[in-house]
Amino acid sequence: MKKIILPIIGVIALTAFFSIFIVKEINQAIVLQFGDPKRILLKPGLNFKLPFIQNVVFLDKRILNLDAPPIEVIASDQKRLIVDAFARFQIVDPLKFYISVGNERVARSRLSTIINSRIRSVLGTQRLQTLLSEDRNKQMELITDGVNKEAENFGIKIVDVRIKRADLPQANSDAIYRRMQTEREREAKEFRAKGAEMAVTITSTADKEVTVILAEAEKKSEIMKGEGDGERNKIFADAFGQDADFFAFYRAMQAYERALIGGETSLIMSPDSEFFKFFGNVKAQIKQ
Numbered sequence: 697m698k699k700i701i702l703p704i705i706g707v708i709a710l711t712a713f714f715s716i717f718i719v720k721e722i723n724q725a726i727v728l729q730f731g732d733p734k735r736i737l738l739k740p741g742l743n744f745k746l747p748f749i750q751n752v753v754f755l756d757k758r759i760l761n762l763d764a765p766p767i768e769v770i771a772s773d774q775k776r777l778i779v780d781a782f783a784r785f786q787i788v789d790p791l792k793f794y795i796s797v798g799n800e801r802v803a804r805s806r807l808s809t810i811i812n813s814r815i816r817s818v819l820g821t822q823r824l825q826t827l828l829s830e831d832r833n834k835q836m837e838l839i840t841d842g843v844n845k846e847a848e849n850f851g852i853k854i855v856d857v858r859i860k861r862a863d864l865p866q867a868n869s870d871a872i873y874r875r876m877q878t879e880r881e882r883e884a885k886e887f888r889a890k891g892a893e894m895a896v897t898i899t900s901t902a903d904k905e906v907t908v909i910l911a912e913a914e915k916k917s918e919i920m921k922g923e924g925d926g927e928r929n930k931i932f933a934d935a936f937g938q939d940a941d942f943f944a945f946y947r948a949m950q951a952y953e954r955a956l957i958g959g960e961t962s963l964i965m966s967p968d969s970e971f972f973k974f975f976g977n978v979k980a981q982i983k984q
């Protein structure tokens with residue numbers, strides 16, 4: 697009896713093993729029978745299928761990321777741009793998805809082709825300057841809407857399409873860099889020339905001001921000197937008017953002083969010289 701029961705239990709256990717399956721929270725499932733879809737399971741939980749006849753295909757129901765390969769886009773002004781985009785998508789119709797693309801690998805390949813095609817068609821109508829400005833967001837909305845319409849045929853919803861990187865080709869980048877370098881060098885030369893011109897102007901102005909100040913100082917000096925000479929002459933004139941003999945004596949002393957300057961000059965005079973007459977008068981006055 698045991699020999700009969702044990703095989704029966706084994707068959708039942710094996711049948712149960714191949715009949716029971718679990719749909720996880722992150723998955724949705726399609727039950728196939730000889731390749732034909734029979735049931736769509738969207739909720740998580742324990743489920744059953746016919747063993748050996750039916751099989752289950754699990755699909756991810758989370759939002760998935762897709763990195764599209766970089767492509768070269770020619771803008772409307774014939775400028776070239778390397779665009780690297782990415783998208784986020786979700787499988788919203790498992791049956792349509794399975795029938796149209798079969799699996800996620802094929803879906804990613806098809807979506808990459810659609811995204812790049814849409815990027816070329818939209819960005820190709822815009823100038824390069826527009827693609828590098830804030831207006832690019834409007835273009836990305838157009839791209840997302842266009843890709844979403846085509847992705848609906850696969851049971852996919854496009855959540856978002858964005859550009860990760862938009863660069864000029866290497867040859868264009870080098871040319872732009874050289875042009876920018878030349879422009880900066882030209883600006884630097886202009887700044888240096890303007891600086892030299894300003895330096896010359898400032899120096900000339902300073903030299904002019906120095907000349908004017910020196911001339912003004914010399915003028916004031918001559919005026920003051922003239923006023924001093926005039927005051928001195930006035931004093932001499934007043935002295936001459938009060939004592940003509942003393943004034944004549946003073947002038948004679950000045951003349952002798954100028955003649956004897958240097959220390960090597962000898963002056964020979966006779967006793968009856970005009971020089972000694974002053975001393976004679978002084979001596980006579982002292983005796984008196």
